[in-house]
Amino acid sequence: MQKYVVGVDLGGTKISTALSDLNGEVICQTTVPTNAQEGEIPVLNRIIESVEKVIKDGSVAYEDIKGIGIGSPGPLDAEKGTIIYTPNLPFKNFNLVEPLNKKFGVPVFLDNDANVAAIGEYMFGAGKGAKDVVFFTVSTGVGGGAILNGKVYRGHTSNALEIGHMTVAPDGPRCNCGNIGCVEATSSGTAIAKRGQEALNSKVETSLRKYETVTSYEVFKEAAEGDPVCIDIVNTALNYLGIAIANSVAIFDPEVIIIGGGVSKVGDIVFDTVRKVVDKRCFKSMAESVKIVPAGLGTDAGVVGAVALALLETEDK
Amino acid sequence: MQKYVVGVDLGGTKISTALSDLNGEVICQTTVPTNAQEGEIPVLNRIIESVEKVIKDGSVAYEDIKGIGIGSPGPLDAEKGTIIYTPNLPFKNFNLVEPLNKKFGVPVFLDNDANVAAIGEYMFGAGKGAKDVVFFTVSTGVGGGAILNGKVYRGHTSNALEIGHMTVAPDGPRCNCGNIGCVEATSSGTAIAKRGQEALNSKVETSLRKYETVTSYEVFKEAAEGDPVCIDIVNTALNYLGIAIANSVAIFDPEVIIIGGGVSKVGDIVFDTVRKVVDKRCFKSMAESVKIVPAGLGTDAGVVGAVALALLETEDK
Known part of the structure; x- marks a missing residue:
């Protein structure tokens, strides 16, 4: 057996x-x-x-x-x-x-x-019981996968769901892939850290100056403490992540969108901002129907x- | 039988x-x-x-x-x-x-x-023989459909492939749906006509002034004749359409993308511009593998x- x-x-x-x-x-x-x-x-x-x-x-x-x-x-x-x-x-x-x-x-x-x-996530995590699940992982890079009609969707060359390389800011920052304005270049942990470092290299006043090295962790932390520069960096990054997710809602009309990876662990600010963008940009029926939840597996x-x-x-x- | x-x-x-x-x-x-x-x-x-x-x-x-x-x-x-x-x-x-x-x-x-x-198109037109096909129709509005793994993909609320309402210009023109910067608001026939009318209402010099009414047809025609204002309108619209299609390549990694509808009938300039954007914005292997073709059914x-x-x-x- x-x-x-x-x-x-x-x-x-x-x-x-x-x-x-x-x-x-x-x-x-x-x-x-x-x-x-x-x-x-x-x-x-x-x-x-x-x-x-x-x-x-x-x-x-x-x-x-x-x-x-x-x-x-x-x-x-x-x-x-x-x-x-x-x-x-x-x-x-x-x-x-x-x-x-x-x-x-x-x-x-x-x-x-x-x-x-x-x-x-589809079988045992936050997507359990759903038929169409789109998964985003947002950490060093941005990647993802989709289970559609109960099957993994892989595409013609096995590269489907390269959602990190969706263009969300046509005139935005350059991505490691060579393209301009990918969501990986606007909203990954690496991108958020880079914006923090750019702020340090400029003359703006920011509480980031107290750190020796700045990663996305410090940017999120100082944003939560009220530093206007960090708040702006975080809002911009999460707004673009929201656009990528709103586009995925328009395209897949999924039952659940799951966000995993380091950036998702920052918590409410990530999910609240993404939800706001989805509600603003998507058709009402689809925005209301889609659940946007953190990954369930540890x-x-x-x-x-x-x-x-x-x-x-x-x-x- | x-x-x-x-x-x-x-x-x-x-x-x-x-x-x-x-x-x-x-x-x-x-x-x-x-x-x-x-x-x-x-x-x-x-x-x-x-x-x-x-x-x-x-x-x-x-x-x-x-x-x-x-x-x-x-x-x-x-x-x-x-x-x-x-x-x-x-x-x-x-x-x-x-x-x-x-x-x-x-x-x-x-x-x-x-x-x-x-x-x-999947069964009898330009997608015949392919397994994963994404179809765009670009005319008054922008819509689409997808056949994935040989099945129509409909999504959770039957609204999948609302690709006309993908955000491609986060600070762009307002769409009829209420959102800002949908590809329908940047690249549909209606959007192109609207940009032509806006040019007429401004003080710019354009060969569009000889027409009583301006639709996307006149804008494409005058662009082909060399009018710089119309060339700019057409390039901008097709560039954003290219971004929407490049995003669909990153997401679906399809074998074929088919473009139908009135705007697609304008011909080479549409397909050449879209292809250039896809080659610039997508991973090389996916850009090389995907066919981007006009609808085959009449x-x-x-x-x-x-x-x-x-x-x-x-x-x-």
């Missing part, structure tokens, strides 16, 4: 692996360092050993495993199961699915971090998402 | 109805005036009579009909089969699906103009789309 799945959260510093039942209940879990500098094969072996370990720890036979889900930074080709390239992992055009499939004889699924987080989101990927992809099978 | 479907294109001035085989070959067709002023029941009866007529003209039995598709202006509720309200038709919260279903004993499907046009697009709706919704049934 196939009563279990395995989820692997592959990161630049650690690999977290969990055995779960078909309800997403984690039975056992292991975390090991990635040691990416050792190269492709040692890291691959560490993934295989981790999967073996949780299966053994759970006293489960290989035949009991319905599938394995792997979440990894991208870009990757989910259909082929190949990691194309990623800065913090050794894999280059490396098919990660085949060796695991060969070793364990079960279906193996690979998807990028943002899609895996979206699936996790620190285990990566591995729970990988479990959810395996469950979603093997559903009805 | 269910070898036929019927498509009904319900418009404010006429009702076009076609009997088609399962390959979308139209066997016979009839067009009658809507006479909307006569009210709900007479118009409903005219729809029923039109369906009866094409079935009779095609010498087909009711049992041979697999389904009926109806395209109508919205807003409507596709799931319930109800037209909520539309300015040029008598129906108010009127269920159009039930009486036809009762009369003909076959599944009946209702969808809005833009979705029906998208389905038509004057019969409405009824062919309605046929396609019936075919798509009864597929594998």
